[in-house]
Amino acid sequence: MSTADDEREPVITGIGVVAPGGVGTKQFWELLTDGRTATRTISLFDATDFRSRIAAECDFDPAAEGLSPQEVRRMDRAAQFAVVAAREAMADSGLGPGLGGVDPGRIGVSIGSAVGCTTGLEEEYVVLSDGGRRWLLDPDYAVPQLYDYMVPSTMAVEVAWECGAEGPVSLTSTGCTAGIDSMGHGAQLIREGSADIVLAGATDAPLSPITVACFDAIRATSPNNTAPESASRPFDLHRDGFVLGEGAAVMVLETKAAARRRGARGYARISGFARRSNAFHMTGLKPDGREMAEAIASALDEAEAPAGDVDYINAHGSGTRQNDRHETAAFKRSLGERAREVPVSSIKSMIGHSLGAIGSIEVAASALALHHQVVPPTANLSTPDPECDLDYVPVTAREHPMNAVLSVGSGFGGFQSAMFLRRAEAL
């Protein structure tokens, strides 16, 4: 990497999180480092008739989070999460809502989401069809914001309005890797010079009947309805599927040079990012982890980092039988012996799997891990699975010196993504 390239390396200088267990980055990090779980019986709707009746829900009061009545009416729950997270990230960066007077044309937005405004779409469908009774709908009952729900890109619009962006703005929707891919795209905008500041992140609020039902149908979610708080069990022998979650994370990215100039606090530098696809199956994974390993190797390659530079792996760790085995194989395949030497953990054990949002939430957790030099644990890991034989940091957070972290994601469609983050204490 040339010196000029290095000066444009993207740095995370502000973090905003809306996650189960508490709104705000501080609450999020406390939950993770305490090893508490936020999974519980679904309260957002009556899930009595569903196979999986558990989820990690956000206790989110939009008015208490500062959204105006019109903002609440206009935005779907997922968009509300994104806006609240964006506001926190801007405040946390020290730039504030105006982003330090930066030319609006140099501000970009890159938001990810797997299922967009699915909650709003389902609620309005129920009204338009009068309870699902008819294929032909009653357009007279269409609310003005219905089209905003239909096109998920409006969530990026809302964030752009928040930060005054007039540069490149987009939504990335690669299913459950959307949140890493949107961060990767944001980092690319900074690196290539298309923007000087980017708000990057992801949001999803999938806890509505249709989403819960579709994962019921393929038995991907945990049916452990009697013990919801310990139902998300990544890497545990008794894992039986993922637990759905919701939330958002948005981060302020800027160039290393700009961050240094204003004396900003840097949480982490985004040094490498890569994606691969398995071209195998929309939901199935081959046990060998080949394409995820390729994504990891490619991300490290971009960062010019040998495997030995990885000090912690923030895993996808969804808690399905096939994922955790697939991923373990991918780490060994890409990192060799290093995979056995470093801690690996899944925060989905505590906050569930929020589809596209989780990728950004996990990047936020990785940046916070670097900043605090603490590895969050894998909760509920009490019975090791012989097929998952790495150090998954069971139950208790761990102080651990780290210069770099690898965060990975895997999703429907066969998408595999990896991001390599370096410490940014000294810019």
Next chain:
Amino acid sequence: MTAAVVTGIGVVAPNGVGTENYWRSVLAGRSGVRPLTRFDAGGYPVRVAGEVTEFDAAEHVPSRLRVQTDRWTQLAFHAADMALTDAGADPSEFPEYDMAVLTSSSSGGTEFGQHEIERLWSQGSRYVTAYQSIAWFYAATTGQLSIRHGMRGPCGVVCTEQAGGLDATGRTRRLLADGGARFVLTGGTDASLCPYGVTAQSANGLLSDSDDPDRGFQPFAATAGGYVPGEGGAILVAESAEAAEARGAERVYGRITGYAATFDPRPGGRDADGGSRLRKAAEQALADAGLEPAEIDVVFADASGDPERDRLESMALDRLFGPRGVPVTAPKTMTGRLYGGGAALDVATALLSIRDGVIPPTINVPALAPGCDLDLVRDEPRPASLRNALILARGHGGFNAALVISRAH
């Protein structure tokens, strides 16, 4: 920067399935906008649309894939097959990680989703099929194309409504230039002409309520009153110039030479003039291509059909090119606006224009509106030697994108 070239085109449009079918229709001014037939739209505010009537999924998509996909993805399967055949390329001959799929999606598998949500609410959660989890979401088309053609490189999905086709093509160019991939399926499709899709679209306030297929979409016209929705789009094969040359590609339609995206200020906010941001996108795309405005020989306009938005686009073009400074066209008047597929189809159309040296017409614009004093190519195709084309697109909420394509050397 390594040049990105387009070597294959697959079109699924309301006025023609198959590139040459479509192109013949466009040059003849033949429209695919007709009364809606996919459902009884009698009680709907929108009753005409650009339906793709020549496409029979049973003929083009294997039954195993048909059951697990929405029509939007099925259209893309067929368009991708045609594009690959056109390119004369066999994906199995490329290294697997050098191939990628990067598509635009505006609203995902709307019709499939409506069927499943209806099952849920009328019958119960156990009646939702296993395929809902993979058919409805916005990434379904990219994922399915990646699997079908063994493309294991850096795939992506961009959602910026009608601007998405340009964003996907622009990102594809970057991917090819950086060496992240050598062979990419890009573009996009859309198929939201089901009750829920049309109901939602009609809530955006920009659709025409005319029953007359010839009066529903008249961009830049004094009689403009909204747009007509449509379905379909295009999938393109884009390659690095080296890859195309190395495999002896039969034809190069053109090069993707410039791209930029901007965003409008918040409505009612500071300097809330969307026209200036659209112009900025065009200027940046030209700068990216290393071209002066005088080197652009045709503009494929976004052509909203909303009088105010038409005026803003006209003003942007006027400032950039001077009064009537460049021929402008909107063949989308023959298809309606195709959302995630619209700008992709414009890219395909622009490439065909450059190939044949002819600007396709805009139809149904009897007289230009005041403030839209454009050199709009109307009713008849106009022969012209075309070196470079500028394509503009705007997505709901404030997205602007501009793409420059250039004649192959």
